[in-house]
Amino acid sequence: MIAERAPLDEEKREGLDWDQKEMPFTEHLRELRNRLFICVITIAVLALGMLYPAQKAIPWLTHLYFGNLQLHAFGPGDALWAIFKLSIYGAIVLGLPVILFQIWMFVVPAVNPRTRRAVYSYIVPSFLLALAGIAFAHFLVIPRALAGLDYFTEQIAVPTYGIENTLNLVLLMLLAFAIVFQTPIVMLLGARIGLINAGILRKYRKYIGFGMLVAGGFLAPDGNPVTMMLIAGPMYVLFEASIWLIVLMEKRWKREAQRA
Numbered sequence: 001m002i003a004e005r006a007p008l009d010e011e012k013r014e015g016l017d018w019d020q021k022e023m024p025f026t027e028h029l030r031e032l033r034n035r036l037f038i039c040v041i042t043i044a045v046l047a048l049g050m051l052y053p054a055q056k057a058i059p060w061l062t063h064l065y066f067g068n069l070q071l072h073a074f075g076p077g078d079a080l081w082a083i084f085k086l087s088i089y090g091a092i093v094l095g096l097p098v099i100l101f102q103i104w105m106f107v108v109p110a111v112n113p114r115t116r117r118a119v120y121s122y123i124v125p126s127f128l129l130a131l132a133g134i135a136f137a138h139f140l141v142i143p144r145a146l147a148g149l150d151y152f153t154e155q156i157a158v159p160t161y162g163i164e165n166t167l168n169l170v171l172l173m174l175l176a177f178a179i180v181f182q183t184p185i186v187m188l189l190g191a192r193i194g195l196i197n198a199g200i201l202r203k204y205r206k207y208i209g210f211g212m213l214v215a216g217g218f219l220a221p222d223g224n225p226v227t228m229m230l231i232a233g234p235m236y237v238l239f240e241a242s243i244w245l246i247v248l249m250e251k252r253w254k255r256e257a258q259r260a
Contacts, residue, residue, distance in 0.1 A: 035102040042098045046091035047084075054086040058167065061086075065146060065170055071163040078164040085164075089171045093178045096130050097123040100182065104189055126185050133181030133234075137174050141230050145173065148224045169221060176219065180235055187242040188249060198247045205239070212236050 058079075062071055073079050092099075101123065153159050190196045201208070216232030 032106060035106045039095070039099050039102050042095045043088070043091045046094050047087040050087040050090045051083065054083045054090065057086060058082060058163075061167065061170065062163075065142060066161070066166075069159075069161065071161050071166055073164075074162045078162060082164045082167045085168055086171060089175045092175060093130050093134070094127075096178065096182065097126040100126055100185060100189070107193060122185055122189070126182060129181040129185065130178040133177035133179070134174050136181070136234060137177035141177065141227065142170060142173055144224070144230065145221050145227050146170075148227065149221060173221070177234075181238065183235065183238040184242040184245055187239075188245060191246045191249065192253070196246075198243055198250060201239075201243050201246070205243075208239060209236050212239070 062069075150159065187196065187201075191198075212232045212235040213228075216228040216230075216235070219231050220227040
């Protein structure tokens with residue numbers, strides 16, 4: 001519903017009940033712009049700060065994943081583009097808590113101020129889950145995927161890897177798992193605003209599980225069934241863990257609502 005009254009400032013809004021915080025459509029657009037601006041600025045600032053560390057990290061990453069294999073630059077901008085991508089991907093991972101918080105604040109403009117403050121408790125878990133996703137990709141997924149790709153390449157060609165494309169594959173897998181491991185945070189936020197609940201998730205869990213298996217098949221870079229399971233497995237485990245977290249939190253939210 002689009003309200004007819006003039007926009008209220010933040011302090012006045014926080015003094016109202018959550019269901020009274022209605023905003024005109026133009027203010028929703030303005031808030032979306034502001035939220036996107038904060039996300040973009042956050043990533044840009046973090047990326048700028050990571051440009052120099054990225055230059056030092058690329059030789060380390062190359063040795064870490066490819067040993068003594070020498071990566072080649074097939075154009076003047078390949079190395080620079082690799083540094084830029086590493087900075088951007090790193091900035092997205094570091095900025096995930098801010099990005100998720102901005103999404104939350106836009107989707108739920110009418111949330112009770114006490115609940116808004118509680119969302120800050122998700123920031124540290126979000127960052128830790130991102131690190132866990134990166135660690136899982138680093139120790140389990142990437143070595144197996146690269147070994148599989150090397151095997152297939154050597155069957156039909158002489159491996160000569162370009163720095164930009166090769167590092168992009170590694171960085172995308174690291175970023176993908178950092179995002180996939182945000183599943184519990186995203187699902188908890190969705191349950192908090194009433195988009196999902198434990199009953200719905202349990203009802204459709206077999207379809208969701210099948211969808212994750214299909215997604216693992218598409219995302220496995222080497223087409224290996226083991227790699228596919230290494231991708232789909234954590235997604236489903238996080239999904240199941242999220243259901244139990246939602247069950248516990250729903251009981252807590254119900255008690256809080258009864259006390260309010």
